[in-house]
Amino acid sequence: MAFKMAIAGLKMRREESTNGLNKIKRTDLRSQVVALLRAQIVSGELAMDQVHSAAALAKDMGISITPVREAILDIEHSGLIEVIRNRGFRVLPIRDEDLDEIRDLRSMLEAPAMAMVVRRASDEDLQALKPLLERMQAASESDLAEFLQLDSEFHVRLMELTGNTRLVRLVENLRDQTRLHGIATLLREGALSETMKEHHVLLDALIKRDADLSVRLMRQHLDHTRGIWAGRKE
Structure with a gap:
């Protein structure tokens, strides 16, 4: 999978968090998730014709759901996705x-x-x-x-x-x-x-x-x- 190495990097960051990760490190994790999701959207890895679950993405990345949810909210503000309450989000189409x-x-x-x-x-x-x-x-x-x-x-x-x-x-x-x-x-x-x-x-x-x-x-x-x-x- 094209994003396997990126997900592995996020897992390493998660392991660091178990050793007293400070606030700046947690913020860095959020920014990494934002960058990864944007790359997946831009490249088409996250399809436009389906709803993507924050819980499922977090599980794939090997991290908690909180930074994924935070990243989704950040990306929503840029107009790339539509958040669907209690379900996840959908990548918005572009002409x-x-x-x-x-x-x-x-x-x-x-x-x-x-x-x-x-x-x-x-x-x-x-x-x-x-x-x-x-x-x-x-x-x-x-x-x-x-x-x-x-x-x-x-x-x-x-x-x-x-x-x-x-x-x-x-x-x-x-x-x-x-x-x-x-x-x-x-x-x-x-x-x-x-x-x-x-x-x-x-x-x-x-x-x-x-x-x-x-x-x-x-x-x-x-x-x-x-x-x-x-x-x-x-």
């Missing part, structure tokens, strides 16, 4: 037109932002992203949940390098609404290597301070959200 709008908005925001990153980010800031890409590379071979979470972290950290907090929040919100149902197929076929190559080439362009190339590469990268990542031909 192709909505996905087109999300892709277009992300392209308008994230691509030009690369020029801002070139101007404002230090060499140390950009070099610090390399270990993140190495972790993504490893996850791209077997762990879909980890890959999607790290991919989100990479893009958010790039936005943070612009110094514009409102831009960061807008991009995070748009990423949460994206659906990438073709990603799981790419992982099974071992085809995420091309996606990883795009991340490396983009970071190299930023490090070389090539603003025009960085903007173009990001725009091409985001086009995949309506192509192969969405399970469609390009």
Whole structure:
């Protein structure tokens, strides 16, 4: 199962909680559940045509139901799911037109932002992203949940390098609404290597301070959200 390693990580966190886990650690568990559920929704692992039980998800993850319930409430606020009282939640459907709008908005925001990153980010800031890409590379071979979470972290950290907090929040919100149902197929076929190559080439362009190339590469990268990542031909 694509999310087995992520669930194993949550089980390890649960074991830590039995050894005097403090409040910050419990909050971290909640955030991990939020990230995992969002990855499952974005990739299509949690189907839209059924009700998902918080109790069943908690059992699968090997944790108590409380952080799962808290995570569900967090995700409900982003408009990804509909909570069904005393039953669980259902993933809300999204139209192709909505996905087109999300892709277009992300392209308008994230691509030009690369020029801002070139101007404002230090060499140390950009070099610090390399270990993140190495972790993504490893996850791209077997762990879909980890890959999607790290991919989100990479893009958010790039936005943070612009110094514009409102831009960061807008991009995070748009990423949460994206659906990438073709990603799981790419992982099974071992085809995420091309996606990883795009991340490396983009970071190299930023490090070389090539603003025009960085903007173009990001725009091409985001086009995949309506192509192969969405399970469609390009």
